[in-house]
Amino acid sequence: MRRPTWLDSPKRELWLAWGATVGFYNLYAVVFFLITRTQPPGQPSYGDAGVVSWFASHHDGLLVGMAFIFALGGLSSTSLALITYSIRRMSVSRAYAYAYLLVYAVAAIPGFLFICVAMTAGAMRPDRSPELQRWLYDLGFLSFSGTMGVFLIGSLVWMTAILLDKNRVFPKWFGYLNLCNALTEVVVAPAWFFDRGAFAWNGLVAWWINVFVFGIYTGVFITLLRSMIRREDFGTGPLPDLPPRKPRRSPENAVATAAS
Amino acid sequence: MTRPTAGESIIVTSLPMIAVIWIAAFFVFPGFLPPLSPRAPSNEIATFYREHAARVRYSMVLLNWFSVALIPLLMVIVERMRAMAHRTPVLRYCTLGVAAAAPIVFLTATVFWLLAAFRPDRAPDLTQLFNDLAWITFTCGVPFLVAQCLFLAGAVYLDQQARPVFPRWVAHFNLLVAAALIPAAFAGLTKTGAFAWDGVVSFWVKNAAIAIWIVVMAVVVGRTKPAGAEATA
Numbered sequence A: 001m002r003r004p005t006w007l008d009s010p011k012r013e014l015w016l017a018w019g020a021t022v023g024f025y026n027l028y029a030v031v032f033f034l035i036t037r038t039q040p041p042g043q044p045s046y047g048d049a050g051v052v053s054w055f056a057s058h059h060d061g062l063l064v065g066m067a068f069i070f071a072l073g074g075l076s077s078t079s080l081a082l083i084t085y086s087i088r089r090m091s092v093s094r095a096y097a098y099a100y101l102l103v104y105a106v107a108a109i110p111g112f113l114f115i116c117v118a119m120t121a122g123a124m125r126p127d128r129s130p131e132l133q134r135w136l137y138d139l140g141f142l143s144f145s146g147t148m149g150v151f152l153i154g155s156l157v158w159m160t161a162i163l164l165d166k167n168r169v170f171p172k173w174f175g176y177l178n179l180c181n182a183l184t185e186v187v188v189a190p191a192w193f194f195d196r197g198a199f200a201w202n203g204l205v206a207w208w209i210n211v212f213v214f215g216i217y218t219g220v221f222i223t224l225l226r227s228m229i230r231r232e233d234f235g236t237g238p239l240p241d242l243p244p245r246k247p248r249r250s251p252e253n254a255v256a257t258a259a260s
Numbered sequence B: 001m002t003r004p005t006a007g008e009s010i011i012v013t014s015l016p017m018i019a020v021i022w023i024a025a026f027f028v029f030p031g032f033l034p035p036l037s038p039r040a041p042s043n044e045i046a047t048f049y050r051e052h053a054a055r056v057r058y059s060m061v062l063l064n065w066f067s068v069a070l071i072p073l074l075m076v077i078v079e080r081m082r083a084m085a086h087r088t089p090v091l092r093y094c095t096l097g098v099a100a101a102a103p104i105v106f107l108t109a110t111v112f113w114l115l116a117a118f119r120p121d122r123a124p125d126l127t128q129l130f131n132d133l134a135w136i137t138f139t140c141g142v143p144f145l146v147a148q149c150l151f152l153a154g155a156v157y158l159d160q161q162a163r164p165v166f167p168r169w170v171a172h173f174n175l176l177v178a179a180a181l182i183p184a185a186f187a188g189l190t191k192t193g194a195f196a197w198d199g200v201v202s203f204w205v206k207n208a209a210i211a212i213w214i215v216v217m218a219v220v221v222g223r224t225k226p227a228g229a230e231a232t233a
Helices: A012-035 A048-088 A094-124 A132-145 A148-162 A171-193 A202-233 A251-259 B008-028 B042-081 B090-099 B103-119 B124-140 B142-156 B169-188 B200-223
Strands: none
Touching: A012 A202, A012 B090, A012 B200, A048 A094, A048 A132, A048 A148, A048 A202, A048 B090, A048 B124, A048 B142, A094 A148, A094 B090, A094 B103, A094 B124, A094 B169, A132 A171, A132 A202, A132 B124, A132 B169, A148 A171, A148 A251, A171 A202, A202 B042, B008 B042, B008 B200, B042 B090, B042 B103, B042 B124, B042 B142, B090 B103, B090 B142, B090 B169, B103 B124, B103 B142, B124 B169, B142 B169, B169 B200
């Protein structure tokens, strides 16, 4: 078998991690939006009976979807690793890089493992007392939306690093986009106080705006990480600009070059 | 520049002792031999905790103390990764990103088991709830272990130098362990058969894979000479 050329590239680990990051976020979106249909979330105002019928109508999707996260959720670490690497490439203390890595690494447990455990427990035993099913429902949604400090502090750490950085790893406007992401966690807090309306965990503010900002933010940072990898020169100074696009060579030229 | 490796041998050689504690606690916990069935009704689960409260507590306190003792071994592995022929530390960061979470998921499961045993006279439905949370966390909570095996396999495959840090079979072995762990993630889907949390695949294969992984990686790490790391790392 021919050895693929990218395997000899010095950037191969970065590309592998980037590919896994793209794979992970796609899996995450498919699982939460399509398979489990836990996004958009169920209503926080449901009574015991409402929760029981919610579990009944989501039964198979919950069990299958959460199982995929149980199997592959650890790949989320690849995006943390790349972001940590990006901060390390900046002209700021590595304390920022490690702070980012640790905040997100530990937060994985309340941030996404708890919803998987709670929803699996609820779906596994539909005959459990409705009051306890509702307890699991709350645990699932509130641990998922309500694990806020990670994104708040994590985004501020990344933002500060980007704004201080002199190596041009990220554009400054992306630093401010981090601030937007951090602020979404501030507006999620009322989800702990209200069970209906715009501020509830499924409401306009705590869910729709939040997911909209997070979606844009994630798409942007994945794209910017890709461009960082392409620009990486393994130096310590400013990152060079993207190389200009290669002009497409006509077949005759290619033959001429190969012959020379 | 070489990095100090003093003390690594203590971490590696203390593992057999820790393993004895893990194995002892595994056998002391009355819910593992045979594993508690997900089909058991709540009053049976409540009776189990009433009758075995003391043994549940002893064994789970031990596992709570020592599950996290895996982290030092994982960190020695991360230190060994420095000497691999990688251009960037990104695979090390990937591993660091999951290394703490892997044992702490297990620690969380012990907390649920201890809660179930703390007030055995609680309403049976509540005891069953804690029992379910413990078993699901314990059985399905493999994402960080799976990822760790995948990262390590990738790191070994990409360590292309005349004398690689770990032999190539370590990469194949880690892929195999990841494959053995993944089915347990699906244990929620059934209460009977090999994939249920008390089944051959989700209980025995998964836990044997973790045990073998720890033994094999400890031996591999113990045998490979700590190499001097690059100054760039």
